[in-house]
Amino acid sequence: MVSEAGDVQSFLSEHPPFNHLSDNQLEYASANIYVAFSKSGSELKLESTAPESPPVGMVIVRSGSLEVRDDEGVLIDRLSSGDYLVPSVLNSNADKVPRVHVLEDCLYYELADSAFQSLSASSKEIAALSETDKSRLAHSEYTDDDWSYKAEDAREGICLGQCVKDTMSKVIIFASPETTIREAAQLMKQHHISSLLIKDDQRLVGIVTDRDFRIRVLAEGVADSDAIATVMTPDPMCIELDSLVQEAQLKMMAEGIRHLPVVDDQRPVGMISQTDVLRANNIEPISLIHSIKRVKDVTALSKVAAEIPDLVVKLVARDTRAIEVGKIITTLSDAITKRLLTLAAEQFGSPPCDYTWLAFGSQARQELALGSDQDNGLLFPDGIRDEDRVYFRDFAIFVNNGLALCGMPHCPGGIMAKTDKWRMTLQEWKNCFTHWIEEPAPKAVMHSSIFFDMRPVSGNTELVEELQEYVLRKAKTNTIFMAMMCDNALLHSPPLGFFKTFVLETDGDHNHELGLKKRGTIPIVDIARNYALSAGLSQVNTIDRLHAIQQVSSMSREMAYSLIDAHEFIAAIRLEAQGKQHSAGLKASNYLDPKELSPLVRHQLKDAFNVVREAQTAMKARFGGGVI
Amino acid sequence: MLYKLQYQIQHWRYHKKAVGAPVQPLYEQPLIKASQAFASTRFLVLDCEMSGLDVKKSQLLSLGWVMIEHGRIVNASARHQLIHADRGAGDSSRIHGLLDSSLAGATSLASVLMLLIKHIQGVVLVFHHASLDIRFLQKAAIENFRCPLLFSYIDTMHIEKRRVHLQGKTMGLRLSQCRERYGLTSSPQHNALADAQATAELLLAQASYLGKGRELKLSDLSLRCAK
Structure with a gap:
């Protein structure tokens, strides 16, 4: 007999997750492959039809294409050559078993379940498959295995003194x-x-x-x-x-x-x-916050702020969840802002009246990443004197410029306290929101969505609470506004092509890169904001919003948790990429060349984007849209 | 009916000669019924490489096969048997890429045939363009065991020919041409095993199309008996 790597084996060796396997594991996998064919238009039966044939652990498409739809016919996934599905994961929800239809004549490989199980035990890439696809995204809890890898990695990592x-x-x-x-x-x-x-x-x-x-x-x-x-x-x-x-x-x-x-x-x-x-877990952030509180001038502050990227790299390396990292960066940015406000008061004299420093957008949501723009404004009690307004102009310029020195670039759209129109009294802010909500113009909606995420960083918080309540009451009842917000949220679609291929940016500096923020994070943030506004929920953080939304049952629990996990996953990849960029001496960006990802992470990222796409479809159905 | 008659004639002609020969088990197994379901039939898809097309002058160089069970190709069952040849591979080596050097140390024709006999009991064989392969196999069996093999078989080329003919078309019937019609791409590799696997995939595709919701039987695939 001639020993040669067969056709099946060489195909597997070229595709994830099998390309991670050793030659022995590959040989074992291909010895447990059963080849089958289904013609287009037929349905693939995942549970084994003949009782004597072994149960199927995994299906790998060799040629042709498949389509997975849930029991209501909603598209879950499309698979083509090299894609795979794991029946146990697909069938994990017993009352909603998805159906697999054959789109084009399909030759596929079935990996026997027994072999799938034993490969799972010896390969973490294979083991991870049981959690990828939907289940990974449907349940945020990690399995014991997941954690043990982390503990192992951490042992040799930077985690000394973490005993x-x-x-x-x-x-x-x-x-x-x-x-x-x-x-x-x-x-x-x-x-x-x-x-x-x-x-x-x-x-x-x-x-x-x-x-x-x-x-x-x-x-x-x-x-x-x-x-x-x-x-x-x-x-x-x-x-x-x-x-x-x-x-x-x-x-x-x-x-x-x-x-x-x-x-x-x-x-x-x-x-x-x-x-x-x-x-x-938070020793470094706390010590950094102490240093921030101690510095005497902006230059010293910017030096402390320059340590933040190193901290993020460390946190990422330590497998801190992305949402925590976002909160830590936000806490530090808040501390820097507060310090700048104090330094400003020292330079220009105490503020003549009450004020609130408002954070908008990602800082408000506590989801800052490295190099996020600053978005902020000032809120005064009604009846402020004109000369006091003049005081706050210089005050705001000082703080905004200070923030820029500390690594938070000026907002290109000018949404900053130093811009005259974003320093307003409570009544003026209310009027402003009323205008956006009651007479929504597409462009206004696009520009204003950022304002609907707001959080007081310093100063009088009661004013903000009153403003927030007012905005929620207004927004909740205005269906045209909600529909328009929905349309706006659909402008950014996940970067997936027809057959789950990545759609890369085609213009500008990030040609052929993946816009993780624009196409992954922002759509989720938008979805959460829209549901929260329509339900009158006061949460600002995206994860908090999704939890709350799911509780008032305006979104299915499964969808909410899938989105939470997708958000975490995309944020984690974005942070890791930013950490690498920082370590390589590059400026942190929100773009990524998919070629830099491992095939498995690529696959999981596609799953995450797929969840976003589904959620967008559901949102469109809920809020109508199509007004534009 | 014709299939059963062919089988009985073949059995009647050779069963006495087969006694004591390695082919004897083949003559003792019950006839595989044409009414048997495709899904519950075990198939051995076989491809032979020869040094030429003329049975008298050429010889078998290698056999490749793979089994189909429950409508699935069992990848672990794939075998590629090189046959020790008296003469060099000759001109055909240019097509099959089998060089004389790689044939040296191969197994003798008789032992390859005996291994095959072990695997084809109770099994339906599958060929693409059966007649040529069967001529070489039977000649080899008679030379080595003084008695031909007895087995049932189907021919994917014949199945395809009938399908194309029913559609009122004339189309190429070469293996790669047939595969293309089912969206199956062909690997550039050509050896007995690769071709047997390609034929097996083609059969699954054909069965999938012939099935049309009802249970597919062997008679739908023009089951025949080797002469």
Whole structure:
């Protein structure tokens, strides 16, 4: 017999995710491939038709094309040569099993489920497939595997000093198993602790918490003279002293617990809580904020601000979720803004009246990325004197220029406090919004959408609350305005072609690149804003908005969570790309050459864009649109 | 009916000669019924490479095959058997890319045939342009075992010819031409195994089109018996 890589094997070796496999794994995969053909117009049965034939773990298109639609006929995906689908993922939602139609005569490979499973165990690229597609986007929780990779990566990474040892609180109060329930409760009261470790002969044997007293003692009517051992959680989950904080974090998240005993070779030595973890994760931002608060002039401030990109690179490398990174950058930008406001007051004298510094757009949504433009304005109480307005002009110019020096470029559209028309009293702002909402012109809508995300950075917050309430009340009831906002949101479509190929920018500096912000993030932000406005929700952050929207049920839970995950995924890719650009000494941009992505990430990114496309279609159906 | 008659004649003529020969199991298996469903039939798709087209002067150089079960090509069943040749590959090597050097160390014709016999019991064979391949196979079987092989087969070229004819058209019937009509691209590689795989894919495509919602039977594919 002649040994040669067959046609199937060489095809697989050229396509993701199989191109990541070793020769042995590839050989194994191709030995478990079954080739099938379906003519155009027929339906592909994913559950195996013959009981004696093995279940299918994965379908890979060799030639022709397939179309996946949900039970209502809405297009979920189109597949062509080299694309694949994972039936278990597709069928994960039992009452809504999507159908797979054959668009063009299709020759496809079925990978036996048993082989798919064992490849999943040995290849993380294959394992990731069970989470890509819809399910990955439908459930934001990570699986244990996901976390363990991260912990591994982190171990060799920059995360030194992130040990449980340095973060936990030491525990010196213990009880023994014979201690009575009453004594244990007294011990906890005495030392102001909400959980108590039980040790026997230096070994950790159990834990009780406040909750246990309620549920296992009071509710059950257990006598307080019984031994604590009868109501404790025996052999609790714990973590080793020299583990990484992230391991503790994922253990707690996986188990849904808030405290984790720390043991040193079975000897209990401390306790780590979710709060400890959060603190450990944010050491650098906090120290940066301290430096920001200490600087005496704009030059010094800009030096501190120059450290932010390095911090972002570190955060990304540490697998901090993109939404957290966005919040951290925003917190720092807020701190810089506040510092500039104080410095301005020092230079021009105290402000003559109350004011609110408003952030618009991404800063308002707490979703800043590196190099985001500044969008801001000033809000005064009604009845401000003309001479006071003059004061705020110089004041605003100082702050805007300061922000620009600190890495937040001037807004090209002039939406900044230093522009005269964006310094207004409450009544003037109300009039302005009324005009946008009641007489919406397409162009006005486009320019004004940014104002509908607003948040006070400093000053009087009551004024903003009043303004926000007013705007929401107005917007909610105006269907023409909502339809126009919807049309505006549809201007930016996800960059997917007919067959899930990326559509790249064709003009300007970013020719042949992918506009991650314009085509990924902005559409999601727009969708969230529109639903939030129409439901009168006051949240400003996109994720918060989506959570709230889903609760008032104006959007399906599944869609909301898919969007949240898509948003996170696109933001993460954008941040990572920005981090790389920064490390390479380039200016941070929102564009990316898809060739720089691994084929697997490319595939997942397409999934994310696909979710955006679906959500846009749903939005269009909801708000009508088509007014223009 | 004709198929059954062909089979009975062939069986009657050779079954005594087959006793004790390696081909004997083929003569002992029950006839595969023409009413058997396509989906529950096991197929072995076979392609032979020869040193020329003339049975008298040329010889088999290699066999390639792959199995179809439950309407699926079983990739793990693919085999490519090179045959040790007495004479060099001659002119045909230019087409098939089989050089004399790679033929050296190949298996003898008899053992390749015996392996094939093991794989085709209870199985329907599939060829594209069956008559030429079968002539070479039977000649080899008679030379080595004094008795021809007994098997049922279908011919994708014949299936395609009938399909094209029904549509009132005349079109090319070469393997790559047939495949093109089902959107199947052809690899530039030509050897017995690649062609057997290409033929297997073609059969699945043809079956998919002939099925039209009802259960496809072997009789729909003009089942025949090898002579």
